[in-house]
Amino acid sequence: MSTKRTSKSRDPQPLWADHASIRVGISSCLLGEQVRWDGGHKRDRFLTDVLDDYVEWVPVCPEFEVGMGIPREPVRLVSSGRSTRMIGVDTKHDWTAEMRTWARRRVRDLRAMDLCGFVFKKGSPSCGMERVKVYVKSGHPARQGSGLFASELMERFTNLPVEEEGRLNDAKLRENFIERLFAYRRLLSLFEGRWRIGGLVAFHTRHKLQLLAHSPKGYERLGRLVARSKGMTRAEVRAKYENLFMAALAEKATRPRHVNVLQHCIGYFRKELDGVARAELQEVVNDYRAGVVPLVVPVTMVAHYVRMLSVEYLADQVYLQPHPKELMLRNHA
Ligand code: SF4
Numbered sequence: 464m465s466t467k468r469t470s471k472s473r474d475p476q477p478l479w480a481d482h483a484s485i486r487v488g489i490s491s492c493l494l495g496e497q498v499r500w501d502g503g504h505k506r507d508r509f510l511t512d513v514l515d516d517y518v519e520w521v522p523v524c525p526e527f528e529v530g531m532g533i534p535r536e537p538v539r540l541v542s543s544g545r546s547t548r549m550i551g552v553d554t555k556h557d558w559t560a561e562m563r564t565w566a567r568r569r570v571r572d573l574r575a576m577d578l579c580g581f582v583f584k585k586g587s588p589s590c591g592m593e594r595v596k597v598y599v600k601s602g603h604p605a606r607q608g609s610g611l612f613a614s615e616l617m618e619r620f621t622n623l624p625v626e627e628e629g630r631l632n633d634a635k636l637r638e639n640f641i642e643r644l645f646a647y648r649r650l651l652s653l654f655e656g657r658w659r660i661g662g663l664v665a666f667h668t669r670h671k672l673q674l675l676a677h678s679p680k681g682y683e684r685l686g687r688l689v690a691r692s693k694g695m696t697r698a699e700v701r702a703k704y705e706n707l708f709m710a711a712l713a714e715k716a717t718r719p720r721h722v723n724v725l726q727h728c729i730g731y732f733r734k735e736l737d738g739v740a741r742a743e744l745q746e747v748v749n750d751y752r753a754g755v756v757p758l759v760v761p762v763t764m765v766a767h768y769v770r771m772l773s774v775e776y777l778a779d780q781v782y783l784q785p786h787p788k789e790l791m792l793r794n795h796a
Pocket of ligand 1: 490491492493498500523524525590
């Protein structure tokens, strides 16, 4: 029986949640599968022991699936001037055509699975997202390429949140990636079946503060799009909204933008809160601005007053809980 923590297993439904499970593609070796060229793995404890509670992994090992076997001869990327080839280190066997054909087919199949993101193994000639070694004629490598599977996936799924396991050790990159996984799931659900403009307006309203923390300009652009949406085809609105929404969230939320959002929230309590409580709340926001407390502190206080004072508009704002609190993504300095 699945023990995943989905929206159905909690009551009341948290703001980050969605009815569908969050499917995330992953380089198989990061899950501990022994698929590497030497028969080993690269298990990543955060992914397998923490994030695993919230997502359904879709493992992919390009080199095993294309038929290279385990163990196998390692391959590397080699620049031939006009193109980048995938070459066996000893035999010099050229795997490029097989890998590209397989990758096209695999990516097409993955599109049908409603993936919400992908975690790649860094540095791999198949899975690396960026800065993969590409060898030139002189035999020296330059860190300038992407793995053949990773580049095919990123070209076809332009809005899909993608990251490498190494970069997820950076607290800010980790928070941004995971926030986008949950956001993309909600976006896919919005556009499922016969969606209405009214549904899009409600979605956009619920995400206002979250978007403002990332990109005030992106929020404005999305607002203009929603306002003009009645004169456009549904397909056009969907494509444009999805592009702008995911691009806005890909901008890293900054401390000054969070402070603006928190001040905006405090404005909703102005009449109901007495002077002492308001000053206390303001002090916590000031402490966050100064880097003395992490973001989770003022946001928890704001959420407390939203519940206590029944501030309906804020109660719906995804910003207050964009991802499960157990992941502690807002607890870093
Ligand atoms: S990096 Fe990619 S190709 Fe290499 S073992 Fe891991 S999943 Fe397989």
